[in-house]
Amino acid sequence: MNITEIQIKNFGKLHNVTIRPLSGLNVIYGENETGKSTIQQFITGMLFGIEKQRGRSGKNDTYQRYEPWNSSSFYSGGLKFTIGDKPFFLERNFYHKEKSAKLINEMDGEELSVEHGDLEMLLGGMKKTAYENTYCVKQAETETKKEFADVLQNYFVNISTGGEGGMDLINARERLRDRKKEAEQIYRQKAEARAQMLEKQQLEEAHLIKDIENLKKQQREGIENVSEEIEEMFLPEHDSNQMAEYLWDLRKKKEQQAYKMRQGMAFLVTAITLIFGILNAKAHFFGQDSNLFWTVVELFLLFGFLGGIGALYFWHQREKKLKRIRRQRMEESKEMTLSASREMERQKVQQKQQTEAKKQAVEELLQVQLAEKQTMLMNLQDEIEESQKPTEEEVEIKQQIQAYELAYNTLRKLSQIAYVDTRKQLEEEMSGILEELTHGKYDRIGLDEQMNLVVQKGTRKLFPWQLSQGVMKQMYVALRLAAGGIFTQEESMPIILDEVFESFDEKRLEAALLWLGRQKGQIFLFTCQHREMEILERNNIAYGKILLSR
Amino acid sequence: MKFIHIADLHLGVKPDRDKPWAKERERDNWQAFEDVINRAKEDQVQLLLVAGDLFHRQPLMRELKEVNYQFSKIPQVQVVLIAGNHDHLTPESTFRTFEWGKNVHFLREEQIKYVELKGLETRVYGLSYWHKEIPKSLYRNLQIEDHDYCNILLAHGGDDKHIPFRNSDFEETEFDYVAFGHIHKPMEIVKDKVVMAGALQPIDCNDIGEHGYFEGEIIDHVCHVKFIPLYYCEYVPLSLKVSPEITQGALQEFVRERIHKTPPYQKFKITLSGFCDWEAPVDAERLRSMERVVQVIDQCRADYDFEKLKLQYGQQILGRYIQELEAMPQDEVTKKALYYGVEALLAE
Structure with missing residues (x-):
């Protein structure tokens, strides 16, 4: 990537500033407070955007720090750059209420979408933090040598774990993890559906078991219940009828006696009239003494006699009739009682048989029901057993999950190995730079087995804190530059060096500038001293000179 | 008799x-x-x-x-x-x-x-x-x-x-x-x-x-x-080889038409094979809920030429990944993992 034009419209203290850097080394000179760091922030701000942090005010918020001094709503700029051979023009409005970015391919005028990651793609997927950690080399903000040694150490380790391959690895691993999560979700759904069915079956099973218990209970109790019913059936019946029969008979008997009494009376009248008639005949003979008085007496006796006979006959007949009815009735009743008891006997037997049959039928029915339910239970238990096994689909998805996990773990393992590789590459790159910067004084830098940063001076091993601050700063620069080279092999980003050579002596500075002069990419060297430019000119190194003034 | x-x-x-x-x-x-x-x-x-x-x-x-x-x-x-x-x-x-x-x-x-x-x-x-x-x-x-x-x-x-x-x-x-x-x-x-x-x-x-x-x-x-x-039911295997150009909609339409042409007693058992887009894999669940589809087995994979990939990527992470998985006992899980990992690494 090559920046061809920096157009600052309104950013921090700078207004309408246009800079056209060269493709190689550029020195941006300015005294303090002339806007050197503003330009640096503008470049990173253009490339990666600036987010206004919410609710936080203060010196650490880039947005607020570079909010235009004259007008906070007019906060924008443009950047022209080439990637490969293609020219692009990027415009941004940083104002948080109207935040926008416009990216145009100047070759064909096509507008690209920053929102959809076209810019990020052009930058080879580089993120702001990665850029700031590599290409943007600032003075390390450290006070002591020990602290600086730690910064070096940590930086080295961090860079090695996120090497070029590592960026893709992280994405790949994220993908695998996402896929695994999706598969797990489907698996859970399937397993849950099966669990629900299983639950239903188990509920059904519980019902069946209960049914079976009930049937068994019925089988036991049922027989007892039936026997109670039988006893009830054998209770005597018809006694009230017999009573009526008896009463009727009693009444008729009384009637018969009354008839007998009346017969007796009639007999008595007949007998008396007969006796008197005989006596009368003895005394008089018929018509011998024809006296009216006697004639009347004789006539009276005659009527009395005849009436008595008649009454006797009548009541006798009545009695006879009653007697006959009674006898008949008695016989009938006798017969009835007899047949009734026989009938009852028969009924009893029949009932007993019926009950017996009923009992048997009930028992059989219960037995059949029980057998049926038991078969159902057995079958259901088979089904439950089958439901407990995972389905084909579940097995398949389970395999997928395991495969995603295996892929993920393998990649992680390989990325750890890759870390060792990156480390090696980094060490080599860094050693080369360091060797040049130190004129071959230190030719080897790297991590030892305890992951401590070690510098080799000939055969001597030195830890950073054993070195001078100057050497450490050289090492730091070497490390940052090496890291940048490793990160982007396709498209290198502009290197920003902010006062990093301040503490270098003349010799060291010259070495560093010679190295920089040979680099292919674009470099912005910010300084507040003239010596860099002097050395470059002395060595006939071409560079772009950008002077800032208040 | x-x-x-x-x-x-x-x-x-x-x-x-x-x-x-x-x-x-x-x-x-x-x-x-x-x-x-x-x-x-x-x-x-x-x-x-x-x-x-x-x-x-x-x-x-x-x-x-x-x-x-x-x-x-x-x-x-x-x-x-x-x-x-x-x-x-x-x-x-x-x-x-x-x-x-x-x-x-x-x-x-x-x-x-x-x-x-x-x-x-x-x-x-x-x-x-x-x-x-x-x-x-x-x-x-x-x-x-x-x-x-x-x-x-x-x-x-x-x-x-x-x-x-x-x-x-x-x-x-x-x-x-x-x-x-x-x-x-x-x-x-x-x-x-x-x-x-x-x-x-x-x-x-x-x-x-x-x-x-x-x-x-x-x-x-x-x-x-x-x-x-007897024709009350017949299960018919339907093997479909897909490619990344075939969208979900097109696939469903194809299956629907294919099924439509067959007698109604036939039920289909679909096996998906071939190459599918890693970013938008076939939604097998949606196929499963289609009419007369009884089962869907998704064996969609990228049809990679692993030998070529190994040559191309050699000692880089992708080449190493293939080697690493090929060295493992070859069961279903390993085979799948090989595809998944390569797909993930090659994804853009």
């Missing part, structure tokens, strides 16, 4: 239970059985052989009664049946004690016995399963008592756990006909002689292809059979 040979009806089974046509399948199983009974009547066959697994599980009394009723509709047909591994006899099973109609002969013994069919000069040999599994080769070297009779073996089994046998066991068989059940795919083990009837109708979606029964005739100890298919 004309006969019909059926097996593995699995009455009472509930196939495709999570599908909308589940009830229909359950009913059709019974209907297929009734069809056979009607056919036996129409064709005036004299013998109906039921080679086990008439029921899917222990039969209920009402199921037995129903089956017995069906048999009673063809009193002139002698029915011989045995219990298979699915409806094996247990001390409690109603199947064991059920009283069949006069024309039904149940070979319920655990050892091989025969039943002599009056008027047919036929003896049918066979045994019933008393356990779920019988790992012994009970059908080997059977002795026939009287060769004057037409001798038929009614058998059930054929895998390791269910009376295993080799086809060669039956090449020289003295039986006039061996009526097998158990394996659901219909086949003539020895042509016109030793026949696996196959399930009358498919029991689950793994029973692909045609299903039905065998009808045959034995004259003077020579037998001829022919397969009669």
Whole structure:
């Protein structure tokens, strides 16, 4: 990537500033407070955007720090750059209420979408933090040598774990993890559906078991219940009828006696009239003494006699009739009682048989029901057993999950190995730079087995804190530059060096500038001293000179 | 003598239970059985052989009664049946004690016995399963008592756990006909002689292809059979090779049209293979919910040339990843993981 034009419209203290850097080394000179760091922030701000942090005010918020001094709503700029051979023009409005970015391919005028990651793609997927950690080399903000040694150490380790391959690895691993999560979700759904069915079956099973218990209970109790019913059936019946029969008979008997009494009376009248008639005949003979008085007496006796006979006959007949009815009735009743008891006997037997049959039928029915339910239970238990096994689909998805996990773990393992590789590459790159910067004084830098940063001076091993601050700063620069080279092999980003050579002596500075002069990419060297430019000119190194003034 | 040979009806089974046509399948199983009974009547066959697994599980009394009723509709047909591994006899099973109609002969013994069919000069040999599994080769070297009779073996089994046998066991068989059940795919083990009837109708979606029964005739100890298919349900495998250009919608449309052209009794078992877009993989769940789709197995992978990739990426992470996985024991999980990892690494 090559920046061809920096157009600052309104950013921090700078207004309408246009800079056209060269493709190689550029020195941006300015005294303090002339806007050197503003330009640096503008470049990173253009490339990666600036987010206004919410609710936080203060010196650490880039947005607020570079909010235009004259007008906070007019906060924008443009950047022209080439990637490969293609020219692009990027415009941004940083104002948080109207935040926008416009990216145009100047070759064909096509507008690209920053929102959809076209810019990020052009930058080879580089993120702001990665850029700031590599290409943007600032003075390390450290006070002591020990602290600086730690910064070096940590930086080295961090860079090695996120090497070029590592960026893709992280994405790949994220993908695998996402896929695994999706598969797990489907698996859970399937397993849950099966669990629900299983639950239903188990509920059904519980019902069946209960049914079976009930049937068994019925089988036991049922027989007892039936026997109670039988006893009830054998209770005597018809006694009230017999009573009526008896009463009727009693009444008729009384009637018969009354008839007998009346017969007796009639007999008595007949007998008396007969006796008197005989006596009368003895005394008089018929018509011998024809006296009216006697004639009347004789006539009276005659009527009395005849009436008595008649009454006797009548009541006798009545009695006879009653007697006959009674006898008949008695016989009938006798017969009835007899047949009734026989009938009852028969009924009893029949009932007993019926009950017996009923009992048997009930028992059989219960037995059949029980057998049926038991078969159902057995079958259901088979089904439950089958439901407990995972389905084909579940097995398949389970395999997928395991495969995603295996892929993920393998990649992680390989990325750890890759870390060792990156480390090696980094060490080599860094050693080369360091060797040049130190004129071959230190030719080897790297991590030892305890992951401590070690510098080799000939055969001597030195830890950073054993070195001078100057050497450490050289090492730091070497490390940052090496890291940048490793990160982007396709498209290198502009290197920003902010006062990093301040503490270098003349010799060291010259070495560093010679190295920089040979680099292919674009470099912005910010300084507040003239010596860099002097050395470059002395060595006939071409560079772009950008002077800032208040 | 004309006969019909059926097996593995699995009455009472509930196939495709999570599908909308589940009830229909359950009913059709019974209907297929009734069809056979009607056919036996129409064709005036004299013998109906039921080679086990008439029921899917222990039969209920009402199921037995129903089956017995069906048999009673063809009193002139002698029915011989045995219990298979699915409806094996247990001390409690109603199947064991059920009283069949006069024309039904149940070979319920655990050892091989025969039943002599009056008027047919036929003896049918066979045994019933008393356990779920019988790992012994009970059908080997059977002795026939009287060769004057037409001798038929009614058998059930054929895998390791269910009376295993080799086809060669039956090449020289003295039986006039061996009526097998158990394996659901219909086949003539020895042509016109030793026949696996196959399930009358498919029991689950793994029973692909045609299903039905065998009808045959034995004259003077020579037998001829022919397969009669029944079309209530047939599972058809549908193998689809996809590519990243095929969208979900296009795929569904294709499947819908493909299915639309087929007779309605066919149900489809889809296997997806080929290359699919890593970013937008095929949504197998949506295919699963389509009409007449019974199962979807998604084997979509990228068709990578691993050898080429290895050369191309060599010592880089991708090359190493392939090498690493190829060095592992090759099971399904490893194979899948190889594809997944490469896909993830190559994704943009």
